[in-house]
Amino acid sequence: MHALLRLGDDALVLAQRLGEWCGHAPALEEDIALTNIALDLIGQTQSYLTLAGSLDPDAPKTDDELAFLRSESEFKNLLLVEQSNGHFGDTIARQFLFDQYALLRAEHLAQQTFDLDAAAIAAKAVKEIRYHAAHSSKWIIRLGDGTSESHSRIQKSIDDLWAFTGEMFAADDVDIAGSIAGLLPDLSALKTQWDVEIDRVLVEATLIRPKDGAMKTGGRTGVHTEELGTMLAEMQILPRTHPGASW
């Protein structure tokens, strides 16, 4: 259940961030792209959280109960995906770093046989994330190899977010148990693959890969940045204000 919550929360929190862009993207095509990615992520959220909720040892929960009635510390998403949108380059950098990880993770999940429900969800997600990863990579390259302004902006976006990348590969008990069972990928192997893809895109974008410094973690255990609380307050306002109401 913990592993599924992590998958669902990553998707939900990132979708929520992307939803904030609606109507404000640099071009109409990007309004369509960003809402489309958010829409895919909400679909993944619904599937993962429904499955996670059905496995709750105390009492089965719906996807909406998990999304709208948990508090900050109960959310298990990566710190990376809750970071605020910033400018378009910041959003693209966040998306790029996450997409490459999410794609490798979903590819593993789709192939494993420990949990066939999760495999079915991941198989659909893989097709979606391939598009997301292509979209964010292409923008990294365009911005990196575009104008000098876009180059310095996107370099700074990547530098700023780099400290949140370590958390994706910092294996804890859930990851280790999941990996032994076969459900989850081995994160150190995943990191090697992620490095290759990230480096390939950064080189093409004429960008410099930041050095690994101190990494920020905590999301997986529910210790978040200040960004998450305000996001959840906004997201959860209606179900919290009208307990028990259906929408």
Added chain:
Amino acid sequence: MIETQQHLREEFDAYVAADKKIEPKDWMPDAYRKTLIRQISQHAHSEIVGMLPEGKWITRAPSLQRKAILLAKVQDEAGHGLYLYSAAETLGVDRADLVDDLLSGKAKYSSIFNYPSLTWADIGAIGWLVDGAAIMNQVPLCRCSYGPYARAMTRVCKEESFHQRQGYSIMMQLMKGTDAQKEMAQDALNRWWWPSLMMFGPSDSESMHSSQNMKWNIKRFSNDELRQRMVDMTVPQAECIGLKMPDPDLKWNEEKGGHDFGEIDWTEFYDVIAGNGICNKERLEDRNKAHDDGEWVRDAAVAYSEKRNANT
């Protein structure tokens, strides 16, 4: 030369009168071209500005399913904007120039989006009434004499019909809910009903563009005819879910086979068009900010593409 023009004009009129489609490379009178550019681009602008009031509720949609539906709907609207701009471009204008006219305040967009979306029920009311009125206006445009516009509208209308149903479904769900939810729904209907009726434009006697557009088969029904249809369609839908129409003068008129309804506050209508609606300033500032903030991104995309082209 004058004779040729005269001949072309007669041929054009006969073609349109026979209900045939005019295509981009066909000869057309300048006024026909201008009126289409104005109408199609205003329509495109309305789709783009229309994303803003609903976009504000994506982050607050009360369930995952509603969030997904709203995202899909707003995404459709961006898509409508995109292919309407493309339809306008077939008439020899450039999308960037059209967008500049919107941002400078020179071009108009539907005034309805200058009203604020205050509660979740507004998302229901916008879908049900605003998109409902839009469909009423737009279905006849699928048979419009200009081919690219007619074809764009066929697709737009299919999607709008989904938008209207999702709006009504929100209202229906609210009316099945708690007292607070029912109040929310009624309040949204009260605020959106009259502005929705204004969407059909001034009364036939006051309308500036109507008669020529009817002759050109751009417009098929008068503003008042369409408004009457809207009223007759909406009243039973409201009754069915227990909403009260905010019009004391509304009653069924057996003789005309339709509803009589109260007088529209045309002062408000012209006031909002003149820029004095609650959100006129905010909507335009929002669009301008998005455009300005995105400039470095668009510049980068152009610079990148030029580098690629130079290398091949």
